[in-house]
Amino acid sequence: MLFNSYPFIFLFLPLTLLGFFMIGRHSPRAAAGWLAFASLFFYGWWNPAYVGLLLSSMLLNYFCGMRLARSVAARRHQHARALLIAAIATNLALLAYYKYANFFVATVNVVAGTHFWLGSIVLPLGISFFTFTQIAFLVDAYRGEVKEYRFIHYALFVTYFPHLIAGPILHHKEMMPQFEQPATYRPRAENLWVGGGIFAIGLFKKVLLADGIAPYANETFKAAAAGAAPDFLNAWGGVLAYTFQLYFDFSGYSDMAIGAALLFNIRLPLNFFSPYKAASIIEFWRRWHMTLSRFLRDYLYFALGGNRMGPTRRYLNLLTTMLLGGLWHGAGWTFVIWGGLHGLYLVVNHCWRWLRARSQLSRLSSSRLSRGCSWGITFLAVVVGWVFFRAGSLHAALLVLKGMTGMEGLSLPNGIAAPLRHFQPMLQSLGVTIVLGGGAGLVKNYLWIAALMSVALALPNTFELFERYKPAFETRFGGSGDAIRPFSQWLHALRWKPTPAWACAIALVTLLALMSLDRISEFLYFQF
Numbered sequence: 001m002l003f004n005s006y007p008f009i010f011l012f013l014p015l016t017l018l019g020f021f022m023i024g025r026h027s028p029r030a031a032a033g034w035l036a037f038a039s040l041f042f043y044g045w046w047n048p049a050y051v052g053l054l055l056s057s058m059l060l061n062y063f064c065g066m067r068l069a070r071s072v073a074a075r076r077h078q079h080a081r082a083l084l085i086a087a088i089a090t091n092l093a094l095l096a097y098y099k100y101a102n103f104f105v106a107t108v109n110v111v112a113g114t115h116f117w118l119g120s121i122v123l124p125l126g127i128s129f130f131t132f133t134q135i136a137f138l139v140d141a142y143r144g145e146v147k148e149y150r151f152i153h154y155a156l157f158v159t160y161f162p163h164l165i166a167g168p169i170l171h172h173k174e175m176m177p178q179f180e181q182p183a184t185y186r187p188r189a190e191n192l193w194v195g196g197g198i199f200a201i202g203l204f205k206k207v208l209l210a211d212g213i214a215p216y217a218n219e220t221f222k223a224a225a226a227g228a229a230p231d232f233l234n235a236w237g238g239v240l241a242y243t244f245q246l247y248f249d250f251s252g253y254s255d256m257a258i259g260a261a262l263l264f265n266i267r268l269p270l271n272f273f274s275p276y277k278a279a280s281i282i283e284f285w286r287r288w289h290m291t292l293s294r295f296l297r298d299y300l301y302f303a304l305g306g307n308r309m310g311p312t313r314r315y316l317n318l319l320t321t322m323l324l325g326g327l328w329h330g331a332g333w334t335f336v337i338w339g340g341l342h343g344l345y346l347v348v349n350h351c352w353r354w355l356r357a358r359s360q361l362s363r364l365s366s367s368r369l370s371r372g373c374s375w376g377i378t379f380l381a382v383v384v385g386w387v388f389f390r391a392g393s394l395h396a397a398l399l400v401l402k403g404m405t406g407m408e409g410l411s412l413p414n415g416i417a418a419p420l421r422h423f424q425p426m427l428q429s430l431g432v433t434i435v436l437g438g439g440a441g442l443v444k445n446y447l448w449i450a451a452l453m454s455v456a457l458a459l460p461n462t463f464e465l466f467e468r469y470k471p472a473f474e475t476r477f478g479g480s481g482d483a484i485r486p487f488s489q490w491l492h493a494l495r496w497k498p499t500p501a502w503a504c505a506i507a508l509v510t511l512l513a514l515m516s517l518d519r520i521s522e523f524l525y526f527q528f
Contacts, residue, residue, distance in 0.1 A: 001042050001045035002521075002523075003199075003203070003253070003256045003257075003260070004207055004517060004523075005517065009514070012038070012041075016038040016161075017264065019038070020034055020035050020264060021185065023185075024186060028184070029150070029152060031185045032153060033152050035156055035160070035264065036156040036159050036160075039156070039160055039164060040055075040159055042164070043125070043161070043165075046125050047122070047124070050124040053094075053124055054124075054130065054159065057094065057130065057134065057158075058130075058154070058155055058158045058159070060087070061091070061134040061158075062151055062154045062155075064083060064087040064138060064141075065137050065141040065146060065154075066141075068080050068084060068138060068141035068142050068146070069141045069146045071083065072141070072142060072143075080142055084139070084141075084142045087138050088135055088138060088139075091135055092131075092135075094131070095128065095131045098121060098123055098127055099123055101118055101121060102121055102331070103331035103332060105117070123527075125165050126165040128328060129167050129169055132328075133157075134158060136169070136295060136299055149172075153176055156179055157172060157179070160175075160261070160266070161260075162258070162268060163257055163268060166253055166257075166523055166525040166526055167257070167525065168254070168257065168269050168270075168291035169292055169295050171269065174473055175266075178267065183265065184264070184265045187265075188265055190469065191262050191265050194259075194466055194469045194471055195258075195259045195260065195261070195263040196263065197496060198259030198262065198462055199255070199263075200509050201255055201259075201465075201509060202253065202254070202257075202462070203509075203513040204252075204509045204510075204512065204513045205248045205249075205255065206248065206521070206523070207521070208513060209244075209452060209455070210246075210248040211516075212448065213248075213445075213448045214245045214521075216237060216441075216445040217238050217241035217245050219238065220235065220237065220238020220242075221242070221390055221396065224397075227395075229400075229402055229408045230403040230408065231403055231408050231409050231410055231433075232408070232409065232410040233411070233412075234403065235402075235404045237442060237445045237446060238400070239383060239387055239390075239400060239404060240383065240453075241448065241449060244452040244453065244456065245524075246524055247276060247452075247456055250289070250523075250524065250525055251272050251461075253525060258271075258471055267471065267472055268472055269290070269294075269472060269474075270463060270474050272287070272289070272461075273290065273461060274461045275382075276456045276457060277456075278375070279371055280349050281346055281348075281349045281378055282350070283378075285346070296321050296322075296325050300320075300321050301317055304321065314350075318343055318350070319344070319347065320343075321343070322339045322340065322342045323336060323343055325339050326339015326340065326342070328528070329389070329528050330527065333394055334388045334391055334392075334393065335388070337388045338385050338386075338388040338389045341381075341385045345385075384404075387401055387404075410432050411434070411435045413434075413435055413436070413437060413442055414435065415439030415440070416439045417434045460494055465494060465496045466495075466496050469496075
C-alpha cells in the first residue's frame with residue numbers, strides 16, 4: 001500500500017487512527033496491538049506471503065535480544081558474544097539471499113564463465129530497513145543498553161507502518177518509551193493538525209514535484225540504457241532532473257512518514273534536512289538519509305575503529321563504510337561505485353579540513369565567496385554520484401557522463417536556435433548542431449529544474465516550518481556550520497501557525513495533490 005494512494009488516505013489511515021484511539025481509551029496495550037496488526041496488514045497489502053517472513057524475523061530477533069540482555073546482566077559475556085554473532089549472521093544471511101544472491105551469482109558467472117541460476121527472487125519491501133533496525137537492537141542488547149520490553153511494543157517498534165517500507169531506521173531507545181506512555185493513546189489536537197499538515201506537504205512534494213519532473217530524467221537514462229549517448233544539454237537536463245526528482249521523492253516520503261506517525265502521537269527521527277544546502281560532503285551526509293548515516297557511523301564505522309587508529313586507518317574505515325553503504329542501497333556495481341565515490345569525497349573533505357586547520361586557509365574559507373565555491377563543488381560532486389545511482393549499468397552511466405563532459409557534442413533545437421540566427425555560423429564553427437524538434441521539451445525540463453532548485457535552496461524545509469512543534473527527533477550530529485542557507489530571514493515569517501491562512505494553504509496543497517493521484521507511482525527508496 002502506498003502513502004500516495006486513495007486506499008491509504010481515505011480508508012487505511014482514518015480507520016487505523018480511529019481504532020487506535022477508541023481502543024486506547026480502554027486498553028493502551030490493546031491499542032498497541034491494533035496498530036501492530038494494522039501495520040502488518042499495510043505490509044501484507046503488497047504481498048501477503050512476506051508477512052510470515054517479517055513475523056519470523058521479528059520473533060527471532062526479539063527472542064535473541066532478550067536472551068542477550070539477560071546474558072549480559074548475568075555477566076555471561078562469552079555466551080552473549082556467540083549469540084550476538086549468530087543472530088547478526090542470520091539477519092545478514094536473510095538479507096543477502098533476498099537482496100544479493102542473484103547479484104553475486106551473476107558476478108561469479110561473468111568472472112568464471114559459469115551459468116549458475118537461482119531463479120527469480122522477489123525482494124521483500126523494506127527488508128533492508130527492518131533488518132538494520134533489528135541489528136541495531138541486538139548490538140545495543142549486547143552492550144547492555146536494552147531493557148525488558150513487552151513483545152507487543154517490540155512488534156510495533158519493528159512493524160510501525162510509517163517507517164516500515166522506506167525508513168527512517170528506528171532506534172529502540174527513541175521509540176519504546178513512547179509506546180509505554182499512556183498519553184500516546186489519547187488524541188491530541190495539536191498533533192493531528194501538525195501531522196496532517198506535514199503529511200499533506202510531503203504528498204504534494206511526491207505527487208506534483210517529484211513525479212512532475214520524473215519523465216525528463218527517465219527519458220535520458222532510458223536512452224542511455226539503450227545505448228544512445230545524450231548530448232551536453234540533454235545529459236545535464238536528465239541528470240539534474242533526476243537530482244531533484246530523488247530529492248523531492250525522498251523528502252516527500254520522509255515528511256509523510258513523520259506526519260503520519262505524529263497523528264498517532266509518535267515522533268520519528270528526522271531523516272532529511274535540506275541536504276542540497278550543504279557546503280561539504282560531510283555536511284551532506286548529516287542531512288541526507290540521516291538515520292542511515294547514524295547507523296553506519298555507530299554500528300560499522302566505530303566498530304571498524306573509527307578515527308582511533310590514526311589517519312590512514314580512519315580513511316580506510318571511511319571508504320569501507322561508504323562502500324558497504326552503497327551496496328546497502330542496491331545489488332549492483334553502480335551502487336558500489338556510488339558508495340566508493342562518496343567514500344573518496346569524504347576522505348578528500350577530511351584531508352582538506354585538516355590542511356585548512358593548519359594553515360592560513362582557515363581565514364579564506366570563512367568568506368562568502370569561498371562558501372559559495374564550496375557549495376558548488378559539493379553539489380557537483382553529488383550530481384556526478386547520482387549518475388551511477390540512477391543508471392542501470394556501468395555502460396549507461398559512462399554514456400551519460402560522456403554527454404555531460406561535452407564529448408557527445410552539443411545540439412540546439414531549431415526553435416531555440418532560430419532567435420540566434422545571427423550567431424548560427426559562430427555556433428556551428430564551435431561544433432554546435434542545429435536539430436529539428438525537441439525545443440519545447442528541453443525548455444520545460446530546464447524550467448522544472450530552475451523551479452525545484454529554487455524551492456530546495458531558497459525555502460525553509462518542512463521541519464523548519466513546523467520546528468516550534470518538534471514533530472521529529474533531531475538526528476543531526478556534529479553541527480551544521482557548513483550549510484548554505486540563503487534567504488534564512490524568511491524562516492520566521494513562514495513558520496506554520498494555526499491560522500486561517502495556513503489552513504487554506506494546507507487545504508490547497510492537499511487538494512492539488514489528491515487531484516493528481518491518477519497513477520500508481522512508487523517511492524524511489526522502495527527498491528532498497
